[in-house]
Amino acid sequence: MNIVSLLQLIVSSSLIYAAPLIFTAIGGAFSERGGIVNIGLEGIMVMGAFASAIFNLTFTSTFGDMTPWLGLLAGALIGILFSLIHAVATVHLRADHIISGTVINLAAPALAVFLTRAIYGAAQTGPLAEPFGRANIFLLHRIPVIGPIFFENTSGPAYLGILVAVISWVVMFKTRFGLRLRSVGEHPHAAETLGINVYFMKYAGVLISGLLGGIGGAIQAQAISNEFGVLTIAGQGFISLAAMIFGKWNPLGAMGAAIFFGFAQSLARIGNYIPIIQDIPGIWLQIMPYLLTIIVLVGVVGKAVAPKAIGKTFIKSK
Amino acid sequence: MLTTNQNRLNALLIPTLSILLGFIFGALLMLFFGYNPIEAYQAMLAGVFNSPYFMGEAMRQATVLTFTGLGFAIAFKAGFFNIGVAGQLLAGWVAAIWVALSFPDLPRIILLTLSIGAAIIAGAVWAGIAGALRAYFGTSEVIVTIMLNYTALHLTNYIIRSVLTTGNTTERVSENASLRVGWLTTLTQGSRINMGLFIAIAVVILYWVFMTQMTAGFEVRAVGLNPDASTYAGMSAERNIILSMLISGGLAGLGGAIHGLGTFGNIFTQSGLPSLGFNGIAVALLGLGNPIGIFFSSILFGVLDVGAGFMPNRAGVPDEMADIVIAAIIFFVGANYIIRVALDKMRSSKTAEKGGE
Numbered sequence: 001m002n003i004v005s006l007l008q009l010i011v012s013s014s015l016i017y018a019a020p021l022i023f024t025a026i027g028g029a030f031s032e033r034g035g036i037v038n039i040g041l042e043g044i045m046v047m048g049a050f051a052s053a054i055f056n057l058t059f060t061s062t063f064g065d066m067t068p069w070l071g072l073l074a075g076a077l078i079g080i081l082f083s084l085i086h087a088v089a090t091v092h093l094r095a096d097h098i099i100s101g102t103v104i105n106l107a108a109p110a111l112a113v114f115l116t117r118a119i120y121g122a123a124q125t126g127p128l129a130e131p132f133g134r135a136n137i138f139l140l141h142r143i144p145v146i147g148p149i150f151f152e153n154t155s156g157p158a159y160l161g162i163l164v165a166v167i168s169w170v171v172m173f174k175t176r177f178g179l180r181l182r183s184v185g186e187h188p189h190a191a192e193t194l195g196i197n198v199y200f201m202k203y204a205g206v207l208i209s210g211l212l213g214g215i216g217g218a219i220q221a222q223a224i225s226n227e228f229g230v231l232t233i234a235g236q237g238f239i240s241l242a243a244m245i246f247g248k249w250n251p252l253g254a255m256g257a258a259i260f261f262g263f264a265q266s267l268a269r270i271g272n273y274i275p276i277i278q279d280i281p282g283i284w285l286q287i288m289p290y291l292l293t294i295i296v297l298v299g300v301v302g303k304a305v306a307p308k309a310i311g312k313t314f315i316k317s318k
Numbered sequence: 319m320l321t322t323n324q325n326r327l328n329a330l331l332i333p334t335l336s337i338l339l340g341f342i343f344g345a346l347l348m349l350f351f352g353y354n355p356i357e358a359y360q361a362m363l364a365g366v367f368n369s370p371y372f373m374g375e376a377m378r379q380a381t382v383l384t385f386t387g388l389g390f391a392i393a394f395k396a397g398f399f400n401i402g403v404a405g406q407l408l409a410g411w412v413a414a415i416w417v418a419l420s421f422p423d424l425p426r427i428i429l430l431t432l433s434i435g436a437a438i439i440a441g442a443v444w445a446g447i448a449g450a451l452r453a454y455f456g457t458s459e460v461i462v463t464i465m466l467n468y469t470a471l472h473l474t475n476y477i478i479r480s481v482l483t484t485g486n487t488t489e490r491v492s493e494n495a496s497l498r499v500g501w502l503t504t505l506t507q508g509s510r511i512n513m514g515l516f517i518a519i520a521v522v523i524l525y526w527v528f529m530t531q532m533t534a535g536f537e538v539r540a541v542g543l544n545p546d547a548s549t550y551a552g553m554s555a556e557r558n559i560i561l562s563m564l565i566s567g568g569l570a571g572l573g574g575a576i577h578g579l580g581t582f583g584n585i586f587t588q589s590g591l592p593s594l595g596f597n598g599i600a601v602a603l604l605g606l607g608n609p610i611g612i613f614f615s616s617i618l619f620g621v622l623d624v625g626a627g628f629m630p631n632r633a634g635v636p637d638e639m640a641d642i643v644i645a646a647i648i649f650f651v652g653a654n655y656i657i658r659v660a661l662d663k664m665r666s667s668k669t670a671e672k673g674g675e
Contacts, residue, residue: 039401039460085649093653098399098460102599103649110641117636118351234590238464245461283476290465297457306458 006273007149010263012134013270015158018262020045020220022161024240025247025254026168027212031083032249033172034205035185037097037311040086040104041213042237047082048075048217050112053125053228056221060129067130068222072157072215079214080207082108087206091199094313105237113230124229132157132223157219158262161255164212168251181205185307188314198314216240239265242293249306264289331661332654333604333611337618340647344639358633362640365628366621374506377515378581380613380620382407384518385573386598387605387612388525389566393445393459395529395607396562397542398452400445402463403570404595405470408588409444410437410574412474415488415585416481418495418578426494433495434575441571442564444470449563453556459563467591475587487586497580512580518613521569525609538562570598593641597623600648619644 024041031038038044055074060067082104089100113123120126134153141151172178183191184201192198217233225232243261247253267285271277277285345355366372386403393400400406414437421429444466451457482488497512529535540548541558549555577594578585601619605611626640650657 037460039464089649089653094655095649095652098401099603099648099652102401102596103645103652106596106600106648107642107645110638110645114636114638114642117638231589235468238468241461242465283472283480286472286476287469290469293465294451294457294462297461298451298455 004145004148008152009270009273010266011149012154013266014259014263015155016134016223016262017265018259019155019158019161019223020216020236021240021243021258021261022158022165022216022255023212023219024216024237025243025258026161026165026251027209027216028241028244029172029247029249029251029254030168030181030212031205031209032244032310033185033307034181034202035188035307035309035312035314036087036090036202036206037101038083038086038206038209039098039101039238039241040083040108041101041209041216041240042233042235043101043104043106043108044079044082044210044213045217045220045237045240046108046112046233048079048214049221049225049232050116050217050228051075051078051214052218053128053221053232054119056128056130057125065130068132071222072218075214075216075218075221076211077214079210079212079217081210083206083210083213086210087203090206090313091202094315096313097311109230109233112228116228125227128222128226131226132219155223157223158259161258165251165255172251177204182307184314185309188309188312189317192317199316202314213237213240239289242289245306246293246296261289264292328658328661329606329608332657333606333615333651335657336604336647336650336654339650340643343646344643347642348635348639353635354633358629358635358639361628361632361635362622362625365632366625369507370505371507371509372624374502374509374511376620376624377506377617378509378511378620379623380616381511381514381518382573382577382581382594383598383601383616383619384522384613385569385576386594387601387616388521388609389441389445389569389573390599390602391605391607391609391612392525392529392538392569393562393566394602395542396538396558397545398449398559398563398566399460400448400463400563400566400570401460401599402445402448402466402470402595403566403573403598404591404593405463405467406441406444406567406570407574407577407592407595407598408470408474409567410441410571411578412477412574412585413437413440413571414575414578415491416477418491419482419488422492422494424494429492429494430497430579433579434572437571437575437578438568439571441574442568445563445567445570446560449560452563453559467595471588471591474585478585478587482585488584490583491579495579496583497576510581512576514576514580517572517576521572522609522613529609534561570595573598597644600644603648603651606651 024045028038028041052071052075055071056067063070086100086104089095090097116125117123135156137151137159141147180196181201184198188198220236221228221232239261243257244254246257267277268282271285348355348358366376386407389403390400414433417433417436448459448462451462452459478488497514499513502511537553537558541555545555597619601612601615604615622640626637629635629637629639
């Protein structure tokens with residue numbers, strides 16, 4: 001294998017595994033910047049994966065090639081609906097964020113498999129009709145050397161994710177909405193005094209995390225597992241949470257961390273082709289993302305980086 | 319006095335109402351999809367309670383849930399979320415089997431003590447990592463225990479595949495390491511219920527004694543209620559964080575030993591984290607951290623879990639329904655603010671009708 005095709009293999013498989021994590025990790029950043037901890041991302045991904053699989057199987061004949069992309073919208077929609085439960089519970093019903101997230105994670109796989117059985121009579125949907133294939137990125141793949149490595153035969157959704165990360169960074173740090181969202185997560189009472197609708201901003205943060213988490217799940221189902229079953233989402237939501245922390249609650253950082261974790265996950269599959277890495281026992285590659293997260297949390301991030309009022313119930317003053 | 323009585327009442331009313339609302343939610347969902355909820359719930363209950371075998375199986379499930387539930391509860395009382403009980407259970411499970419397979423010929427009492435002891439230590443160490451990081455670096459125990467869950471999952475699978483065997487399932491442990499007792503097995507017509515049940519009851523009592531009668535338990539609760547005030551009163555927050563996490567993980571590890579030596583007698587590779595961990599969290603939240611409440615919640619969830627198996631054949635309802643009901647119950651426990659508000663409204667309208675006091 002020559003160096004260009006080796007790099008091509010590494011980059012494209014990293015991006016394929018990173019794509020669901022990029023979206024979900026950015027979603028987590030929106031929720032937590034607004035002060036709501038969302039460990040329910042895992043459950044939201046399950047629902048997104050489920051919705052996209054159903055959509056994909058039902059509408060392939062109507063939409064043809066476009067089906068998986070429209071499937072992302074189906075995942076986004078159900079993700080928003082499901083995150084609404086978390087928003088209502090944590091904001092209006094004053095439930096503990098971790099408990100509510102745990103409920104989401106308990107409910108989602110049960111509900112999704114229940115519905116799959118109700119619709120298809122089996123616990124899995126079976127192979128999807130029109131999964132995401134590998135794609136060339138428009139024009140960019142013609143650039144010499146760089147083109148073939150980065151933009152040929154690669155993951156379309158991952159590049160969409162990178163675009164979404166840039167947009168999210170602008171929204172979070174350069175717009176009025178972003179400033180308000182962050183102020184609500186840092187000091188809700190001060191924000192309220194300035195006339196910001198704290199409840200509205202918190203809802204917005206959680207619902208955006210639902211939208212992006214649902215898309216993340218939809219990518220996992222349509223680009224990686226190519227079906228929906230109870231094992232389609234197995235910890236990706238939690239890895240995304242880790243990527244968000246790794247990226248210091250910043251969409252661009254979360255994206256970078258997600259790509260790194262995608263690389264780590266893909267190593268378990270393609271590690272045998274890569275010199276040096278092929279000598280590392282597989283078990284180390286499997287547990288590396290988790291151990292790295294712990295090390296980063298202890299050593300690099302420290303205490304003060306998370307939004308200040310995170311996880312606290314805000315009660316409106318009368 | 320009135321308020322304490324009302325608090326006591328709420329402590330019973332909230333879980334009861336949550337269970338009721340959870341079942342109603344499940345029924346509505348079944349109606350929506352054209353299933354018959356009464357038939358489904360009947361199939362579930364009749365399936366378990368008409369057969370000694372399935373009653374035994376439900377109690378067997380409840381036994382392990384009691385340990386994971388108590389494990390989550392003690393950390394919760396100290397103010398921490400140990401989301402990692404599933405991983406700690408796995409650590410305990412593999413440790414117990416490893417020891418039992420290594421010394422198959424030791425006398426039963428010694429081998430059981432060693433195996434169970436190893437499981438408790440494995441679980442305690444796994445949770446203790448998160449406790450120590452929280453105590454000395456302020457690292458979120460939620461994230462660390464989640465990461466340790468997946469680390470435990472991959473490590474356990476690796477140990478099974480590469481150290482204990484070359485396949486995906488280990489050999490069965492010798493009779494000397496089994497927790498099965500003949501008369502219990504006969505009484506329940508061959509179910510996998512085991513000595514773990516008595517250990518669970520003993521641990522429930524010990525837990526109660528520790529939390530309400532001992533200084534160490536008082537300190538754990540005090541740190542959970544107000545860490546600053548406790549530090550000011552001379553208690554060490556660090557020590558209590560680590561202590562509560564060690565006990566928490568130890569209990570989950572003990573649950574793993576009971577699961578390994580009692581239920582299965584071996585260990586096999588897992589495709590995901592065992593649901594006993596997350597259902598243990600559910601059990602603890604429903605029992606509101608009270609050991610006796612946790613024991614009865616475990617029995618309820620054991621019945622739901624085992625009874626769910628009867629729903630597909632007898633009522634045509636997918637067995638995931640039971641997990642949906644469990645999630646709904648915990649939703650209402652978590653969002654108990656809404657129940658409290660409703661109860662308060664009902665009470666105040668009653669006093670208003672009487673024309674005040």
